[in-house]
Amino acid sequence: MNHSLEVKNLHVSIDGQAILKGFNLTVPKGEVHALMGPNGTGKSTLAKVMAGHEDYIVESGEVLLDGVNILGQEPDEISHAGLFLAFQYPMEIPGVSIANFIRAAKQARLPEGEEINAIEYYKELYAKMDALKMDRKFTARSLNEGFSGGEKKRCEILQMAMLDPKYCVMDETDSGLDIDALRIVSEGVNLMRSEDRAFLVITHYQRLLDYIVPDVVHVMFDGRIVHSGDKELAKELESKGYDWVKEAFATASA
Amino acid sequence: MSDIDLQDQAIQVDTEKGNFKYPENYEFDAGIGLTEDTVKYISDVKDDPDWVREFRLKALEVFKKKPMPTKWADKDLENIDFDKIRYYLSKGQQPARSWDDVPDDVKETFERLGIPEQERKFLAGVEAQFDSEASYSRMKEDLEKEGVIFVGSSEGLAEYPEIFKPYFGKVIPTADNKFSALNSATFSGGSFIYVPKGVKLKQPLQAYFRINAENFGQFERTLIIADEDSEITYMEGCTAPKFETATLHSAVVELVALKNAKIQYITVQNWSSNVFNLVTKRGMADEGAEVKWIDCNIGSRLTMKYPGVVLKGKGARGEVLSIALANDGQHQDTGAKMMHLADNTTSNIISKSISIGKGRSTYRGQVHMPKHLKNCKNNTECDALLINTNSRTDTYPAITTRGQNNTVQHEASVSKVSAEQIFYMMQRGLSEGEAMSLAVNGFVNELMKAFPMEYSVELKRLIDMEMEGSVG
Numbered sequence: 001m002n003h004s005l006e007v008k009n010l011h012v013s014i015d016g017q018a019i020l021k022g023f024n025l026t027v028p029k030g031e032v033h034a035l036m037g038p039n040g041t042g043k044s045t046l047a048k049v050m051a052g053h054e055d056y057i058v059e060s061g062e063v064l065l066d067g068v069n070i071l072g073q074e075p076d077e078i079s080h081a082g083l084f085l086a087f088q089y090p091m092e093i094p095g096v097s098i099a100n101f102i103r104a105a106k107q108a109r110l111p112e113g114e115e116i117n118a119i120e121y122y123k124e125l126y127a128k129m130d131a132l133k134m135d136r137k138f139t140a141r142s143l144n145e146g147f148s149g150g151e152k153k154r155c156e157i158l159q160m161a162m163l164d165p166k167y168c169v170m171d172e173t174d175s176g177l178d179i180d181a182l183r184i185v186s187e188g189v190n191l192m193r194s195e196d197r198a199f200l201v202i203t204h205y206q207r208l209l210d211y212i213v214p215d216v217v218h219v220m221f222d223g224r225i226v227h228s229g230d231k232e233l234a235k236e237l238e239s240k241g242y243d244w245v246k247e248a249f250a251t252a253s254a
Numbered sequence: 255m256s257d258i259d260l261q262d263q264a265i266q267v268d269t270e271k272g273n274f275k276y277p278e279n280y281e282f283d284a285g286i287g288l289t290e291d292t293v294k295y296i297s298d299v300k301d302d303p304d305w306v307r308e309f310r311l312k313a314l315e316v317f318k319k320k321p322m323p324t325k326w327a328d329k330d331l332e333n334i335d336f337d338k339i340r341y342y343l344s345k346g347q348q349p350a351r352s353w354d355d356v357p358d359d360v361k362e363t364f365e366r367l368g369i370p371e372q373e374r375k376f377l378a379g380v381e382a383q384f385d386s387e388a389s390y391s392r393m394k395e396d397l398e399k400e401g402v403i404f405v406g407s408s409e410g411l412a413e414y415p416e417i418f419k420p421y422f423g424k425v426i427p428t429a430d431n432k433f434s435a436l437n438s439a440t441f442s443g444g445s446f447i448y449v450p451k452g453v454k455l456k457q458p459l460q461a462y463f464r465i466n467a468e469n470f471g472q473f474e475r476t477l478i479i480a481d482e483d484s485e486i487t488y489m490e491g492c493t494a495p496k497f498e499t500a501t502l503h504s505a506v507v508e509l510v511a512l513k514n515a516k517i518q519y520i521t522v523q524n525w526s527s528n529v530f531n532l533v534t535k536r537g538m539a540d541e542g543a544e545v546k547w548i549d550c551n552i553g554s555r556l557t558m559k560y561p562g563v564v565l566k567g568k569g570a571r572g573e574v575l576s577i578a579l580a581n582d583g584q585h586q587d588t589g590a591k592m593m594h595l596a597d598n599t600t601s602n603i604i605s606k607s608i609s610i611g612k613g614r615s616t617y618r619g620q621v622h623m624p625k626h627l628k629n630c631k632n633n634t635e636c637d638a639l640l641i642n643t644n645s646r647t648d649t650y651p652a653i654t655t656r657g658q659n660n661t662v663q664h665e666a667s668v669s670k671v672s673a674e675q676i677f678y679m680m681q682r683g684l685s686e687g688e689a690m691s692l693a694v695n696g697f698v699n700e701l702m703k704a705f706p707m708e709y710s711v712e713l714k715r716l717i718d719m720e721m722e723g724s725v726g
Contacts, residue, residue, distance in 0.1 A: 051681050054673075075680035084681075091678035094669075095696025104692055105682040142696065159682060 002067035004028040005083075005167045005198055010061030012042075012049050019045045021223035023061070025200075027216075029166070032199040034209055034234060037220035038242040043202045044088060047171040051085040052078045065167060080109060084165035086156040088172040092144040098155060099125065099139035102162050109163075128161045132188045149176025150185075157188040168192070169200045174208035186211030206238035221249045280385075284342035286469070290314060293439050296342045300408050300442065305419070313428045313438030320432040328585055330556050334530055339471045339502055341440045344387040349406055351392050360384045363464060372460070372708075379404045379459040383474060385467055386442040397455065403448040404459055407475045410446025417448050421479055425508040425538045425564065433558075434534040437473045437506040444474030444505065447488065449515075454485040458520075458706065461490045463503075465529070471502040478508070480515035480543075489520040489709065500555065501529045509537030509545055513567065516544045522709060524716055525554035527583060533559045536591070541567030548705055549576040551586050552716050560618060562591030565599035565630075572601040575705075577698050577713070580613030580645075581720055589618035589650075594630045594660075605636040606698050609645035610690075610720070616648045625656035632662045639697045640670045641690060669697075691721035 005027045012020040019042045027033045037043055049056050050063050052075035062069045070078045093101065102125065107116050126136060132154050144152050153173055160168055170189070174182055189199070189212050201212055209217070209231065217233040218225045226249040227233070237245070284295045293314050297307045322331050350356045353370050364370065364382050372380075379393030381404065393404040403414060411418045428438040445461050465472050480486050503525065511517045517537060525531055531554040537545035547561035563572025578586035592601035607615035617636045632655075638647040647668060655662050671693045679689035694717050695702075702710040 051677075053677055074686075075677055076683050076685050079681055079683040087678065087681075091672075091675045093675060093679065093693060093696055095699035096692050101679075101682070101692070104684060104688065105679075108683040108685065108688060163682065 002064070004064075004066070005200065006062075006064040006067075007046070007050075008062045008064065010046075010049070010063065011059035012045060012061075013057050013059060014045070014055060018059075019056075019223055020049070020061075023224050025218065025225060027167070027198045027200055029198045030195045031215040032193065032201060032212060034212075034214040034217045035200060035202045035220055035225075036204070036206075036217060036234060036237060038245065039204065041220045042223045043220055044171055047085055047088075047169050047202060050078070050083060050169060051075055076108070079163075079165075082166035084160050084163055084168050086153075086160055086168065086170040086173050088175060090144045090152045090156055092142070092146075094142050094145050096143050097140050098143055098158070101143050102159055105159070105163060125162065128158055131161075131191060132158055133184050134158065150178060150181035153177055153185055154181065154188075157185050161188060161192060166196065167198050167200070169202070171202045172204060173201070174203055174205060182208065183211060206234045209234045219245055219249075221245050280343045280345055280467075282342065282344045284340065286340055287337040288314075288339070288341055288440070292341050296440060296442060299342065299344070301412075303411070303415070306411060309423065309428075310439050310441075313435050316429050317432060317435035317439055320429070320435060322432060327558060328556055328587060330585065331530075334500065334502060338469055340467065340469055341471050341473070342442060343385045343467050343470060344442075345384075349381070349387070349409070350390050353390060356382075356390050360390075364390070364462065381406065381445050381459075381461045383443045383461065383463045383472075385465060385470060385472065393459070394457075400453050401448075401450040402453060402455070403446065405446050407444040407446050407477065408442065410477065414446070414448065417479060418446060418477065421508065421510050422477055423508075425510060425536050426506055426534050430534060433504045433532040434506050437475060437504050437534070440471070440473045441475035441506065442473060444476040444507075445478070445488070446476070447478040447486065449478075449480045449484040449486045451481045452483045453481075455487065458487040458489050461488070463490065463505075465501055465503065469501065471504065474505045476505065476507040477510075478517060478519070479510045480512060480517045482513045482515060484512075485516040487518040487520065487706070489522075489706075491522050491524075503529055503531045503533070503554075505533045505535075507533070507535040509535075511537060511539045511543035511545050511570075513540045514542040515540070516546075518546045518548065519561075520548040520706065520709060522550045522552075522713060522716070523554070523557075524552045525557075527553060527555055527581075529554045531557040531559065533557075535559065535561040536564065537562070537572070538564045538566055539570035539572055541596070542569045543567060544571040544573070546573040547575070547590075548709075549574065549588070550709075550713055551576070551578040551588055552720060553581075554584060554586075556585045556587065558587045560589040560591050560620070562593065562620075563601065564593045564595060565601060566595050567599075568596045569598045570596060571599070574603045574605070575701055576605045577701060578605075578607045578615055579694075579717065579720055580607070580609045580615045582611035582613055585614045585616070587616040587618065589616075589620070590634075591620045592622065592632060594621075594623045594627055594632070597628045598630065599627075600631045601633075603632070603634040603636070604701055605634075606639070606701055607636070607647060608639045608641065608694050608697065609647050610641045611645065614646045614648075617650065619651040619653070621651075621653040621655075621662060623655045623657060623660045623662070627657045628659055630657070630660040634662070634664045636666045637697070638666075638668045639694065640668065641694070687722040688718075691718045694721060 007025040010020050010023040219227040282299045284292050293310045382390040509517050539545045545563045551557050561574050574590035578588045580586040590603040609615045621632045623630050676689045
C-alpha cells in the first residue's frame, strides 16, 4: 500500500475558468510539506477540491489517499477516509456547542449501534484543550460564533487533534493570528507530527514555517507547483518576494 | 451531562414507531358524515346529561353557520370533506385502571409506543386515548389522596359537574372559531384535571392521543383547573399511522389558573403527513397566576394552532414557547395570542420555525393591550430557519398597545443553513442529514433548555429523523 497523499495531474475549473492546471504533489506519511505561493494561484481551490467541495469541476486527474482515489466522493466519506481540512475561514454554526459538534463528528465515525463513552470523550477533549491553552468554558460556546480569528484557528486545530486524521491539510491557518496564538497553534500541530501522519501546510507567509518546520517546501504559481526545495526555500521566498516567482516562472508556464 | 444516559427515558413518539395499526373493531361507530343524528348518537352512547346534549346541538348549528376561515388561512382547508369523516369510534370500554384490563390490541399499541414504561419511570399519571375514548387512565395514589382529579372528560362531567360545569366552554366559547364549534358538537375523550388549593405536583401528568382508524376525526376536549397556589405540568403526545386519506384532529384545550396557580402545558405532536391538525388552546390566568404553553409541532398536512393566554388578573403571566418544523408538503401555521386584561401583566412569546424543502411555516401573533391598563409588558421573538430555497415563511404579528407604561418588544429573524455550513460540517465527517439536523438543533437549542429534559431529548431525536428523511 502506498502511504501517501498523492495528487496526480489535477485539472480543475470553476465557472469555465481553469484554476488548477496539471497539479502534481506527493506527501508521504511522516512528512510536513509547505505549499506557498502568491494569492490567486489556486492554493485554497486545491484544499477544497481535495475535501470534496461540489462547486468545482474536476476536468481530469486524481487525488489518492493511500493509493485510493477520493475524487467524486462525498465530503463526509473523504473525512472518514482520513483527510482533515483546517479551513481558512471556519464557518459559524449557531447554537451548536464545540463539545457537541466534535462529539457528533466522532460519533459519525463509529459503527452503527456503538456509542461514544462520554467520560472518556471529555477526558480527551479537556487534555487536548489544555495543550492548546483553551479555557474549558470554551466547550459550551457555539461553534465559531463570535470567535476572534485566533480562537477560530485554535478551534480548528482542536478538531484536528480530536479527529485524529491521517492527512492534515491546513489552509492559511496563520492568517489572522497574533504571534502568541501562532506559537500555540504551531505547538499543537507539532505535537501531532508522527510517522503515521502527513501535513500539507498552505501558507502565504514564511513566518508560520519558523514554528512548523517543513520537510519540503513547494512554490505554487498559476495552478501548478513550479519549484520545490527544503525549508531554506521558504526563507529565500521571504527575502526575494513573490515577484521573483512571477518573473522566474511566468514565462515558463506561458 | 450526557444525552446518552437520558435516551432511555425519552418519550417515544417517532413517526416510524407510530406507523402501524391494528384491525378496526369497534363496538360503537357514529357512521360517516355529520348530522344532528350523529351528535345525538354520541350523546346517547356517552349518556350525556341534558345540558351537554343541548350544548352539542347548539354547537353543531354554530359550526354549520361559520364559514371556513380561508379568507386568511390556507386554502387546503377546503379539501376537508366533513361528509366523509367518522366522528365517533369506540370499543365501548371504560378507561381501565390497570394495563392488564386494556384490550390486547390497544395495549399492544401503547406498549409499542412505550407508554407503560414511561409511566413507571417518571410520570405521576397517564391517560391513553385510542380514537374517541380513553382506554387507560391512572394516577399515583398519593395524588388521589391529596384530592387531585385526573380522569377523562366524560367522566369529569359526569362525576364532578360542580367543578366541571362552571369552567367548561368559558375560556374558549363554542363560537370562537369553526373548529372549536365542531369540537363542541362532537367532543369525546381528552382529560379533566383538577388540582386543589396549594397542591404542587412534582411530576407531570401525561396524555397520549392515538388515531388508529382511517377517515377518522379525533375531537378530544381537555379542561384543566389549577386552584389557588397550586402547580401542575401536563404533557401530551400524539401519533397516527400513515393513512392514504386525510384524517382530522380538532381538539379544544382550556386551562384555568386561579390566583397564584401555575400551569405548564407541553405538547409534542408528531402527526403523519395527512392529518389536518386544527386545534384551539387557551388558558386563563387570574391574579398572580402563570400559564405556560410549550408547543412542538412536527408532522401533519396542515396545523393551525395559536395557543393563547387571557391575562385576567393583576400580575398574571403568560408564555408561549413554540417550535414548528414543516417538511415537504406540510404547512405549519402556528403562533400565539396574548390578551392583557389587567395591570402589571406580562407575556412572552418565543417562536422558532424550520421550513425544509417545500415545507411552509407561518407565524401569526396577536398581542392585545387596551388603553386603560398600566405597566403591561410583552416580548415577542420569532425566528425562522430556511433549509433550501424552496422553503417559505411568513410572519403576521399583530400587536395593539395603548395606555401608559405598557411596553412591547418584537424581534423577528430569518436565517438559512448555507451550503458552506453544510460542507464544513460534512468535512468533519457528518452526513448531509446529520449536518442539517445539527444546524436545526442548534437553532432551537436555547429554547429547548426551557423544556423538561425528557422532552428535549425526544424532540432532538424527532428532528434527527425528520432531517435524515429530508435528504434525497
